Amino acid sequence: MSDSLAMTIGAETKQSSPAGGASFSPLYQQIKQLLLRALDQGEWKPGESIPSEFELAARFQVSQGTVRKAVDELASENILIRRQGKGTFVSTHHEPHVRFRFLRLAATAGRTPPTKSQVLNCQRVRANAHAAQQLDLRVGESLVFIRRLLTFENVPTVIDDIYLPSFLFKGLTSSLLEAHQAVPLYGLFETEFGVSMVRAEEQIRAVAASSEVAELLAIKVESPLLRVDRTSYTYVDRPVELRVGHYLTDQYYYRNSLI
């Protein structure tokens, strides 16, 4: 197959704003979408480098400057990482910098504490209406359910309840999770299942600890906790994870920047 876009654009540029539709998009946006599709299909794996700007320009039959603009956007979204003199690399959750973006509890001055992770549960469940809607599945489809406890400096701090479409995570079991206890969960999803989380939306509330969660965190029932509802998305904006976290914020806080 040829990835050339020259024809497409040549034709598209000439029909300025067709009467019915609003379908035009600039060349660099089309390149960006092609790169995202290639990433989604695993053409370049997290941690690897992608071809040089000139190679991509030749492949897509556009100028290097146009590729550059597409890559610029992907780099600003933290999907690619440029390294001068070395190349452009696919982001990976195995790097602390990336993990930091998805684990927002900090103690002071942005320092994220060393973490211990324990899997408390891992089983198949059926999607309820909410999960099905969020994950773009049908009610009753099979999900992997994981409950885990994060401990910071010997203080049980986070309970995460995680829901994943089973068909994307075949073979995900307690023992697999335990075998990879050291790597971040999203790192494991990347390398074991080819699923890369690049974006998430969160809803944050203050709630009173249920007896169940209180027991797991070794706190009093009704203690105030942060409840964080997260939906995570991959390269092509497919939702692939639902997560409900309960955070104890006595010693840590959720950090956020408004820009």
Added chain:
Amino acid sequence: MSDSLAMTIGAETKQSSPAGGASFSPLYQQIKQLLLRALDQGEWKPGESIPSEFELAARFQVSQGTVRKAVDELASENILIRRQGKGTFVSTHHEPHVRFRFLRLAATAGRTPPTKSQVLNCQRVRANAHAAQQLDLRVGESLVFIRRLLTFENVPTVIDDIYLPSFLFKGLTSSLLEAHQAVPLYGLFETEFGVSMVRAEEQIRAVAASSEVAELLAIKVESPLLRVDRTSYTYVDRPVELRVGHYLTDQYYYRNSLI
């Protein structure tokens, strides 16, 4: 005065990485800093347009492409807004879009509810150690303290305690705030005091309502609340506001995107 940078660069480019210092910065970054300084000095007010890219290029003696890259960055930080065919404008908190970025409580699907704001208190206080450190002042310096209540759809939802350096907000009184009840607070700061908030850092925790806050929000003592500690910054990254918010999140939630 001449804003030309040609000399600076010509000289700077030649001395590649001087032994002692790490002082080099690209032309477009220097242009960006000049633009930020001009904004800080009020050369162009929020809502106004800045000169065209070619005018700025002539003023700074660089190419239009270099100005474009500087403006691109400022636009990506939501400090400037480009409007094709019209020009580039200075962001203002009077636009709902900007306000939305700093008021993160939403009900469903990102809709922010209509808000009523009531000022409960406005007086001068002295900076304690924490406030002085955060606002880059000396302990004991005068601050304006504002306490206000936000009501969403007749539900008291937010108590904000706000601290501002008095010397930047001369003449800020209860009656002034009441006279401008309709405009967002940051909009008032912009137009009345020339202080534009462009960025903020927040720390979020779950806490139990104190009796004082519980009474103001008409809820039970010890109810779980979001506590949001915010420090806000202006164009040149000066901290100018400290804010402690207590949010009732029974019907609303704090929305956030991880990217």
Added chain:
DNA sequence: TAGTGGTCTAGACCACGGA
């Protein structure tokens, strides 16, 4: 029609990293 930002190209040169 004129002026603005938006896209695309081509080419020169610099800075960095590694062989």
Added chain:
DNA sequence: CCGTGGTCTAGACCACTAG
């Protein structure tokens, strides 16, 4: 040394807005 990304320039053309 070469290949990578990073910067800067110049110029052509398109799309949108307003008079």
